[in-house]
Structure formats: structure tokens, C-alpha cells
Amino acid sequence: xxxxxxxxxxxxxxxxxxxxxxxxxxxxxxxxxxxxxxxxxxxxxxxxxxxxxxxxxxxxxxxxxxxxxxxxxxxxxxxxxxxxxxxxxxxxxxxxxxxxxxxxxxxxxxxxxxxxxxxxxxxxxxxxxxxxxxxxxxxxxxxxxxxxxxxxxxxxxxxxxxxxxxxxxxxxxxxxxxxxxxxxxxxxxxxxxxxxxxxxxxxxxxxxxxxxxxxxxxxxxxxxxxxxxxxxxxxxxxxxxxxxxxxxxxxxxxxxxxxxxxxxxxxxxxxxxxxxxxxxxxxx
Amino acid sequence: xxxxxxxxxxxxxxxxxxxxxxxxxxxxxxxxxxxxxxxxxxxxxxxxxxxxxxxxxxxxxxxxxxxxxxxxxxxxxxxxxxxxxxxxxxxxxxxxxxxxxxxxxxxxxxxxxxxxxxxxxxxxxxxxxxxxxxxxxxxxxxxxxxxxxxxxxxxxxxxxxxxxxxxxxxxxxxxxxxxxxxxxxxxxxxxxxxxxxxxxxxxxxxxxxxxxxxxxxxxxxxxxxxxxxxxxxxxxxxxxxxxxxxxxxxxxxxxxxxxxxxxxxxxxxxxxxxxxxxxxxxxxxxxxxxxxxxxxxxxxxxxxxxxxxxxxxxxxxxxxxxxxx
Amino acid sequence: xxxxxxxxxxxxxxxxxxxxxxxxxxxxxxxxxxxxxxxxxxxxxxxxxxxxxxxxxxxxxxxxxxxxxxxxxxxxxxxxxxxxxxxxxxxxxxxxxxxxxxxxxxxxxxxxxxxxxxxxxxxxxxxxxxxxxxxxxxxxxxxxxxxxxxxxxxxxxxxxxxxxxxxxxxxxxxxxxxxxxxxxxxxxxxxxxxxxxxxxxxxxxxxxxxxxxxxxxxxxxxxxxxxxxxxxxxxxxxxxxxxxxxxxxxxxxxxxxxxxxxxxxxxxxxxxxxxxxxxxxxxxxxxxxxx
Numbered sequence: 080x081x082x083x084x085x086x087x088x089x090x091x092x093x094x095x096x097x098x099x100x101x102x103x104x105x106x107x108x109x110x111x112x113x114x115x116x117x118x119x120x121x122x123x124x125x126x127x128x129x130x131x132x133x134x135x136x137x138x139x140x141x142x143x144x145x146x147x148x149x150x151x152x153x154x155x156x157x158x159x160x161x162x163x164x165x166x167x168x169x170x171x172x173x174x175x176x177x178x179x180x181x182x183x184x185x186x187x188x189x190x191x192x193x194x195x196x197x198x199x200x201x202x203x204x205x206x207x208x209x210x211x212x213x214x215x216x217x218x219x220x221x222x223x224x225x226x227x228x229x230x231x232x233x234x235x236x237x238x239x240x241x242x243x244x245x246x247x248x249x250x251x252x253x254x255x256x257x258x259x260x261x262x263x264x265x266x267x268x269x270x271x272x273x274x275x276x277x278x279x280x281x282x283x284x285x286x287x288x289x290x291x292x293x294x295x296x297x298x299x300x301x302x303x304x305x306x307x308x309x310x311x312x313x314x315x316x317x318x319x320x321x322x323x324x325x326x327x328x329x330x331x332x333x334x335x336x337x338x339x340x341x342x343x344x345x346x347x348x349x350x351x352x353x354x355x356x357x358x359x360x361x362x363x
Numbered sequence: 364x365x366x367x368x369x370x371x372x373x374x375x376x377x378x379x380x381x382x383x384x385x386x387x388x389x390x391x392x393x394x395x396x397x398x399x400x401x402x403x404x405x406x407x408x409x410x411x412x413x414x415x416x417x418x419x420x421x422x423x424x425x426x427x428x429x430x431x432x433x434x435x436x437x438x439x440x441x442x443x444x445x446x447x448x449x450x451x452x453x454x455x456x457x458x459x460x461x462x463x464x465x466x467x468x469x470x471x472x473x474x475x476x477x478x479x480x481x482x483x484x485x486x487x488x489x490x491x492x493x494x495x496x497x498x499x500x501x502x503x504x505x506x507x508x509x510x511x512x513x514x515x516x517x518x519x520x521x522x523x524x525x526x527x528x529x530x531x532x533x534x535x536x537x538x539x540x541x542x543x544x545x546x547x548x549x550x551x552x553x554x555x556x557x558x559x560x561x562x563x564x565x566x567x568x569x570x571x572x573x574x575x576x577x578x579x580x581x582x583x584x585x586x587x588x589x590x591x592x593x594x595x596x597x598x599x600x601x602x603x604x605x606x607x608x609x610x611x612x613x614x615x616x617x618x619x620x621x622x623x624x625x626x627x628x629x630x631x632x633x634x635x636x637x638x639x640x641x642x643x644x645x646x647x648x649x650x651x652x653x654x655x656x657x658x659x660x661x662x663x664x665x666x667x668x669x670x671x672x673x674x675x676x677x678x679x680x681x682x683x684x685x686x687x688x
Numbered sequence: 689x690x691x692x693x694x695x696x697x698x699x700x701x702x703x704x705x706x707x708x709x710x711x712x713x714x715x716x717x718x719x720x721x722x723x724x725x726x727x728x729x730x731x732x733x734x735x736x737x738x739x740x741x742x743x744x745x746x747x748x749x750x751x752x753x754x755x756x757x758x759x760x761x762x763x764x765x766x767x768x769x770x771x772x773x774x775x776x777x778x779x780x781x782x783x784x785x786x787x788x789x790x791x792x793x794x795x796x797x798x799x800x801x802x803x804x805x806x807x808x809x810x811x812x813x814x815x816x817x818x819x820x821x822x823x824x825x826x827x828x829x830x831x832x833x834x835x836x837x838x839x840x841x842x843x844x845x846x847x848x849x850x851x852x853x854x855x856x857x858x859x860x861x862x863x864x865x866x867x868x869x870x871x872x873x874x875x876x877x878x879x880x881x882x883x884x885x886x887x888x889x890x891x892x893x894x895x896x897x898x899x900x901x902x903x904x905x906x907x908x909x910x911x912x913x914x915x916x917x918x919x920x921x922x923x924x925x926x927x928x929x930x931x932x933x934x935x936x937x938x939x940x941x942x943x944x945x946x947x948x949x950x951x952x953x954x955x956x957x958x959x960x961x962x963x964x965x966x967x968x969x970x971x972x973x974x975x976x977x978x979x
Contacts, residue, residue: 162873191379191876201867204890213885214875220378227378261871268378379876386878393880397797400789401807404854407847408810411825418828469723478720487724494731496964498908500938501957505734507942508741508950549730556727580709582716603816610818612911613935617942637820637911644827644915659824666818 110135110272110302111156111193112173118151121165126151129336131321133272138294138303140317140342142310144363147323148334149306150276156304157193157274158186174271191218194265198277200257202249202264207241210249210260214268227267234300235263236293255286262293266301273297275305279312291316310358313342320345324353412663419656430657436623436639438647443654445661447623451633452665455540455615456608458629459547463608464601466548467555471597474556475563476585488560495553503617506546507538511618514541518630532628538620541629546614551604558603562596563589595681602673609666612637636662742958745951751959755921755937761948765956767923771838771931772963774924775917776906778842779849784899787853791895795858796869796883808858814851822847823912831916838924838931841917845909849902856898860891893975900971904964910935934960 111133118126126148133139133156141149151160158179160166171178179189194214202210211228220227228245232238237259241252249260258278265273275294279287294316297303307313313320321339325332338345338354349355356362426433426443433444470491474484518535525531535541566589574584590597620632621642636658644655749764756763790811794804826844834840864887872882888895910933918930919940934956941953 157874159870159874162870185382187876187878188381189876190874191381195871195874197867197870197874199867201865201871203868203871203886215378217875217877217881217885218378218380219383264871264875270379382876382878386881390878390880393884394797397789397793398803400786401793401803403786404790404807404850405803405810407850408814410829411821411847414825414828415821466723466727469720470727473720473724478717487728490728490731492968493735493965494727496904496908496961496968497731497734498910498935498957498960498964500908500910500935500942501734501738501961504938504942504953504957505730505737509733509737552727580713582713583709606816610816610820612818612820613939617939637818640820640824641911641914644824645918656824656828659821662818663821666816667813670813670816 109133110175111304112171113152113156114171114173115152115155115168116170117168118148118155118160118170119165119167120163124331124333126334127326129323129334131336131339133302133304134319135302136298137318138298138305138316139319139321140313141304141306141321141323142308142313142357143323143334143337144325144357145308146332146334147325149321149323151334152323152336153274153276153304153306156272157195158189159195161186191268192270193272193274194268194270196258196261196265196273196275196278199281200254200261202252202257202260204248204250206246207249207252207260208245211263211267213264218268220268228263231263231267234266234296235259236289236296237263253286255282255289258282258286258290259293262290262297266297270301272302272304275303277306277308280308287312308363310346314346317342322349322351322354322357324357415656415659415663418653419660422653422657423660426654426657430654431661434623434625436643438643438651441650443651443657445636445639445658447625448634448636448639448658449661449665450625451540451619452609452635452637452662454633455544455547455619455635456605458540458544459551459608460601460605462545463548463551463604464555467552467600467604468559468597470552470556471559471563472585472590474560476581476589491553491556494549495557499550499611499613500617502546502550503614506542506614506618510542510545511535511537511539514545514630522630529627530629532626533631535630537632538618539630539632540619540626543615543619543633544629546618547608547611550611550614551608554604554607555597555600558600559593559597562593562600565596566592595677598680599673599677602669602676606666606669606673609669610637610662612641616641636665738954738958738961741951742954742956745955746958750952750955754923755932755941756948756952757921758944758946763948763952765932765934765937765952765959767920768932768934768937768956769959771917771920771924771933772907772935772960774927774931775838775842775845775913775933776903778839778927779845779906780899780903782843782846783849783853783902787850788857788895791854791857791861792883792888794854795861796887797879799862807854811851811854814847815855817848817851818911819848819909820911820914823914823916826912826916834928836916836918836930837928838917839927841913841931841933844912844916845906848909848912849906852902852905853899856901857891857895860894860898861887863894864890897971897975900967900974904967904971907967908935908960908964910939914939934963 109132113129113131113133115126115129117124129148129152131139131152141153143149154160155168155172160168168180172180174189174192178184203213208228211231212224215224215227229238232241237256240256249257252260258281262278279290282290291312294303294305305317319340320342322337322345323334324337326335338349338351345354346358349358422430422443430444431449432446433442434446435442435444470487473479474487479487515535518531518541521531522534570592571584571589574588579587615635616638619634619638621634621638622632623634624631626633639658640655643651647655751764751769752766753762753764754767755765790807794807798804822844825847826840830840830843831837868890869882869887872886877885913933913936917933917936919936920930920932924931938953938956938960941949941956944950
């Protein structure tokens with residue numbers, strides 16, 4: 080129970096709601112503790128001073144205007160940013176107590192345990208079954224693959240629609256179905272944490288609704304970190320919300336965490352001015 | 364060995380596991396193999412140039428640059444010179460480029476600028492692709508038994524009436540420059556057409572809208588805007604085609620006459636570097652082989668120069684017509 | 689009912705055919721049509737000759753018999769067909785793996801590295817390479833030590849196939865959408881797993897097209913075989929012996945003063961063109977992407 084890991088002097092952690100302080104003091108409930116000091120793409124300072132704990136068993140939403148670094152921070156959690164040339168991070172991202180950016184840690188390893196769903200649905204060009212089974216086979220699962228595939232598809236609310244056509248290509252589904260397929264693929268291996276980077280932005284409203292309902296179901300079994308550009312979605316779905324803002328003070332648009340807390344508190348009683356303006360819809 | 368920071372007991376129900384040592388090793392080995400393959404390609408070209416070059420050195424020491432200006436190829440007298448071959452190579456390729464280039468670009472315009480409905484365009488495209496698929500020897504065979512008999516009476520007529528023009532200075536007695544250049548033109552036509560079609564297709568629809576919106580006729584639009592915009596692609600096609608024409612061997616060996624002379628006449632026999640290699644190599648003795656290697660180096664050099672020149676021209680047109688730096 | 693009066697200087701909207709612009713248009717259009725038809729004539733002529741001259745002898749007898757000597761009648765080119773297929777197979781066995789692995793490196797693994805740029809440049813340079821020089825190279829490297837052989841012929845063909853395979857495969861691999869490989873990385877695949885499990889299978893139709901087109905080209909080549917595989921009047925028995933090929937047979941027979949041989953040359957040409965066509969059509973069919 081290490082309150083010190085959270086309440087260390089981070090310059091942005093400025094909300095003081097008692098409820099929040101109590102929640103974050105249960106530090107052993109943090110699956111990922113992301114403490115970013117600086118993130119660079121080449122010479123460009125993309126994000127600074129963002130300390131975002133991800134709580135177990137809940138949905139943590141990242142909201143903010145475009146360019147505020149929410150996707151960048153999310154992608155740090157599973158080291159996906161390593162694929163971008165010139166990426167550099169100063170800070171620590173601890174997963175179950177160990178820093179995933181420590182020397183000698185293999186990003187491939189990290190990504191096995193942390194699943195990701197992307198903005199554009201991106202099923203592989205193979206059958207629906209093979210898509211969901213991909214992670215199971217990759218991790219040398221020795222049990223009943225078909226059973227796990229069915230379970231994942233059921234949890235992704237896709238089973239009834241595809242159970243008779245599991246051998247069809249994943250690309251033959253509609254946009255919303257493809258995204259749910261990608262979710263099923265990600266959860267088939269029962270990862271600890273599921274990262275979702277604006278999963279509904281490429282979907283129509285009906286499909287969005289379905290995925291949002293799905294997220295509420297997923298909450299029962301998985302820890303989710305969600306980036307969304309739609310703050311109403313955060314109010315509907317997220318338990319905790321982190322609001323990111325853009326700092327143009329030092330020549331350039333650097334993102335930073337402005338405020339974080341329980342969703343009701345961020346939206347009904349924001350502490351920072353910037354947060355107040357954003358949730359009032361004064362800018363987006 | 365990579366560090367696993369995750370305690371397995373934290374993720375009990377999970378299937379996730381760390382990659383096995385075998386997977387890590389395979390990954391490193393596979394990437395190393397791919398790297399070696401890429402290196403091998405680079406090494407191959409160097410090896411080719413070196414191998415031919417080294418074998419050409421004795422001949423270079425013997426003949427020096429006189430090789431390039433000499434006009435006899437006599438294996439018995441051990442006198443070797445490739446000026447007629449260089450002439451033949453460039454002349455035939457140039458003739459082919461003019462004819463094949465004009466035809467190829469015209470066909471490309473024909474296929475892409477709405478002159479015919481799409482379905483018929485497919486037929487023509489298929490025909491162009493078929494032209495490309497026919498092997499060089501088959502064109503040679505066709506040239507001998509169809510083209511030369513066809514051209515002979517024409518050459519006689521032209522020689523009779525226009526013999527004072529150097530192009531028609533002689534009659535066609537069999538193989539010669541004209542049938543060779545014609546077949547060469549047919550062979551490079553598909554290359555020019557295909558690449559030009561690509562270049563024309565890549566022109567954004569908005570541009571065509573803008574041009575036609577100003578009230579141009581179809582040809583005004585094509586000549587003033589569309590062709591210039593596609594010019595770098597079309598030029599690339601022409602350069603590539605010219606390069607292919609320079610290196611073409613079999614059809615020329617069968618049609619050009621293998622005669623080591625320099626003659627402006629379209630109907631005189633001639634020789635190219637490639638056909639020289641093709642016809643002389645099998646019977647060559649050691650001395651001649653070295654000379655042939657020298658000839659091969661000359662061909663390599665010409666091809667390389669053309670490639671570089673073409674690249675420069677392309678850069679220039681890209682800058683001029685497309686505003687690329 | 690208002691009477692719309694046309695002002696005096698209203699422009700003539702009807703096109704007058706004799707106007708300079710319209711005439712210019714018509715003439716050029718005519719020229720372009722002429723070019724298209726002119727380009728079709730050689731093709732039709734070649735096809736006509738192949739079918740007329742070559743079609744009559746096409747049969748099981750011709751396809752399996754051995755080439756006739758000077759004044760002989762009959763005969764065929766069975767050994768030439770086998771020789772061509774054998775050498776193309778050797779060439780494929782060398783160029784396909786090498787080309788594919790190199791393409792993976794320059795297209796997917798490290799596309800911006802200097803090695804990749806150099807390899808790409810070399811491949812582009814080699815595509816325009818005079819085919820006879822591949823024969824000269826293989827002669828210098830292999831034939832001087834081991835003599836004329838089918839293997840040497842295969843290697844010369846491999847040198848010609850390689851650039852096509854590399855460039856076509858690289859293009860096909862780069863067409864795989866980045867989001868698909870992102871998904872694979874997200875699931876914790878190593879780089880080689882991303883390539884072998886996702887990128888390559890997805891790019892396979894395009895890669896196969898490139899390979900089949902390269903094979904079609906190699907089957908029709910003759911210059912590189914002139915002094916590597918030479919020729920033979922018998923069926924191939926040993927890879928280290930000279931062997932017949934359809935293209936060299938056509939070349940040899942075309943110059944002979946015998947009616948029989950010339951006819952066989954046409955029939956062999958027809959056969960060769962059919963083989964090349966089959967590979968071209970296969971390439972077209974397989975190139976249909978997966979949904």
C-alpha cells in the first residue's frame with residue numbers, strides 16, 4: 080500500500096477531492112501507473128507532466144481536445160509508440176510494480192499482456208475464427224481454442240451474428256462488426272488491461288451504441304483505458320476520467336494532464352478552469 | 364536475456380505468456396537472413412561488373428580506347444574494334460524509340476482520354492499486354508519470314524526514287540537496320556504504352572475538370588495540360604524503353620545482318636553490341652573472348668549512362684511541370 | 689409569353705466542323721486511332737502466323753519427339769520443352785526465396801535504411817539489364833570452370849528474374865495497410881511473426897503475380913542461354929550437361945534452309961507463346977486480392 084507512489088510531487092496532480100484521494104490511495108489496485116515527465120517525437124515535445132494511474136476493474140477515460148496527447152499517453156502503456164521513429168519518453172510506466180520502459184524489457188512481452196483496440200477496425204485478412212484465435216495460437220494456448228473463441232465473441236456481443244459464418248473472412252463484416260471482432264480478438268487471451276484508442280470514431284451511431292454497451296459489459300472482467308474525443312461517451316461509460324489539455328506556452332503544442340478524477344466529479348465539479356471550459360463545451 | 368517484469372500469478376485466468384526463447388532466436392535469425400538477402404542483391408551487381416570487367420582487362424590493355432574507335436572485327440587477324448556496333452546499337456535504339464515512343468504514347472492517350480468506351484479499352488489494353496508477352500525470338504522469326512519480305516519491295520522502290528537521301532541509300536537484300544528497328548519498336552511499344560497509361564491515369568480528376576471547365580477542346584486539354592503534367596512519367600517510360608532497346612539481343616541478332624559497317628541507310632545491314640556478343644561468343648577463342656568481354660563492358664557503360672541521363676531528365680521535368688523540388 | 693430576343697453578338701454555340709480548333713481536334717483524333725490500329729497489326733500478324741504456320745504441326749508427336757537432324761522429316765521438340773521448364777524451375781528456386789527475403793527487408797523491416805535504398809537502386813538498375821550480359825556473366829563465373837550446363841542456364845535466368853521478383857514483392861508488401869501490422873504488433877508479435885503471419889499472407893496475391901510474370905519472362909528468354917546451356921538434341925539427363933530449350937531451338941532452326949525445321953520453329957514458337965500466356969493469365973487470376 081504505497082501511497083507515496085501516487086502522491087509524489089507531480090506538478091499536474093492538483094485535484095483534491097477527498098473521494099479521489101481515497102481512491103488513489105489504494106495504490107495496489109492500480110494495474111498501470113503511468114508517470115510521464117516528457118515525451119518527444121524527435122525534437123518535438125509532445126506531452127509533459129502527465130501522471131495517470133489506471134485502476135483495476137474500471138474504465139478510465141482520456142478526454143481532451145485534439146493534439147492534447149491522450150492517444151500518445153495511451154500508446155505508451157503498451158509500448159506501441161516504440162514503432163514511431165524518434166520517439167523518446169522520460170518517466171516511468173509501472174505495470175504491477177515493474178517499469179516497462181526499464182532497460183532490458185522487451186516491448187513484445189509487454190504487448191502480450193496488454194491488449195489494444197485501434198481507431199480504425201483492423202481485422203486480419205483471415206477468417207473470423209482465425210482472427211479471434213490468433214492471440215490464442217500466438218500464446219501457445221493448449222486448451223480448447225473453439226471454446227475460447229466462442230467465449231470471446233460472446234463477450235464482444237458478436238457471437239449470435241457470426242456463429243454460422245465463422246469461416247468467412249473478417250473483412251466481410253460491417254464496420255461496427257469488424258470493430259467488435261477486433262475487441263473479441265483482443266480479449267480472447269484475457270489480457271490484464273485493454274487499451275481502446277477512440278474505438279468508435281470510425282463507426283456510425285448505432286454501432287457506437289453497441290460498442291459502448293459492450294464496454295460496460297467488459298468492465299466486469301477487464302480493466303479498460305479508453306481514449307475518446309466524445310466527452311459524452313466518457314460520461315456514459317468511464318468510471319474515472321483524465322482530462323488532457325494543450326499547452327501552447329512554449330512554442331508548440333505540448334499536451335499535458337490537466338485534471339483527473341471520478342467521472343461525476345470531473346463533469347459536475349471540475350477544479351481547473353480549463354476543465355470547466357471544456358466540459359461546458361466552450362472548445363473541443 | 365530479456366527481463367520479464369510480470370508475475371504470472373497476477374494474471375491467473377489469462378492465456379498470455381511470454382515469447383519463448385525459440386521465438387526470440389527465430390526472430391533474430393530471420394531478420395539476419397533478410398538482411399543478407401538484401402546485401403546479396405547489392406553484391407550481385409558489383410560481382411557482375413567486376414567479373415566482366417576483370418575478364419575485359421587484358422583486352423583493354425591490348426587495345427586501349429582504340430577499341431571504341433576501331434571498325435574491324437577480325438578474329439583471325441586479332442583486330443578488334445566496336446565502333447560499327449556502337450553505331451548500330453544507338454542508331455537502332457533511336458529509330459525504335461522514335462517510332463515505338465510515338466506509337467506508345469499515342470496509344471496511351473487513346474486508352475486514357477475517353478476516346479473509346481471502357482470495354483473496348485480493355486480489349487486494346489489486352490492486346491498491348493500480349494505484344495509484351497511475345498518472346499524476342501518469336502519476333503525474330505516473324506521478322507525474317509514476314510517483315511523482311513514485306514519491306515524488300517518497298518526498299519527497292521524507295522532506293523530507286525529517293526536513293527540520293529542517305530536513309531534510302533541501299534536496297535534491302537535480307538536482314539538490315541529497318542526490319543530490326545521496326546521489330547525493336549514493336550517490342551518497346553508495350554513498355555512505353557503501359558507506363559504512360561499509368562502516368563496519365565495518375566492525373567487527378569480535379570485537374571481534368573479544371574481544364575475542361577475552361578472550355579478547351581479535348582486535344583487542347585491533352586496537349587497543353589494533361590501531357591505536360593504526365594511528362595515525367597512518360598519520359599520515364601521512354602528512357603526505360605530506350606534502355607531495353609539498347610540491350611535487346613535475339614530479335615536483332617536475327618534481323619540486323621551482323622555486318623560490321625556504319626551506314627546511314629535504313630536498309631543496309633549493321634550490327635549491335637548485343638548481337639555481336641550473341642553471334643561471336645559461341646565460336647570465340649580465348650583472345651576473342653577477352654575482346655568480347657571488353658565489348659560487354661562498353662554495352663554496360665552505355666546502358667548505365669542512359670539510365671543516369673534518364674534519371675536526370677526525369678528530375679528536371681518533375682521540377683518543371685510538377686513543382687516538385 | 690415573353691419573347692426572348694437573342695442579342696446581336698451572341699456566340700455561336702454550334703460547333704462548325706471547318707473551324708480551326710475543331711479541324712485540329714479531328715485530325716489528331718484520327719492520328720491516334722491510326723496509331724492504335726497500327727499497333728495492333730503486328731500482333732494480329734504474329735498471332736496469324738503462329739496459328740497458321742505453327743498450328744498444323746502441333747500434336748502429341750511433335751511435343752514429345754526429339755529434334756530432327758538436317759534432312760530429316762518429322763521430329764519434334766519434347767526435349768526443348770523439358771529443358772525450358774527445367775531451367776525455369778532452377779531459376780525460380782534461386783530467385784524466388786532470395787528475392788522474397790530481400791523484398792521483406794527493403795519493404796517491411798528497414799525500408800529507410802541505406803542498405804534498403806541501395807538494394808532498391810540495384811534492383812531497378814538490373815531490370816533494364818541487357819539479357820545477354822546475364823549470359824556473359826554466368827559464362828565467366830561458371831561455364832569456364834564447369835562447362836556448359838543446364839545449371840548455368842538456370843543461374844543466368846535467375847539473374848534476370850531476380851529484380852522483377854524483388855520489386856514486385858516489395859510493392860505488394862508495402863500495400864498491406866499499416867493498421868493491419870499495427871494490430872499484429874499490438875497483440876505482441878515479434879517482427880518476424882508480424883511479417884510471416886500477417887503481412888506476407890495478406891500480400892501473397894500481389895507477390896504471386898510478380899513471381900508468375902517473372903517466370904513468364906524467363907521462359908521466353910534466349911540470349912542468356914546461348915552460351916550457358918547451349919543446346920542438345922537429347923532429353924536432359926544431367927543438370928551439369930548442356931540442354932535444349934524452346935527459345936534456342938527456335939533461334940537455331942530459324943536460320944536453317946530446311947522447310948521441316950522452319951515449320952518446327954513456328955510450332956515451337958506457338959508452344960512457347962502458349963506457355964508464356966498461361967503464366968500471364970495465371971498471374972492475372974491470382975492477383976485478385978482477398979476480399
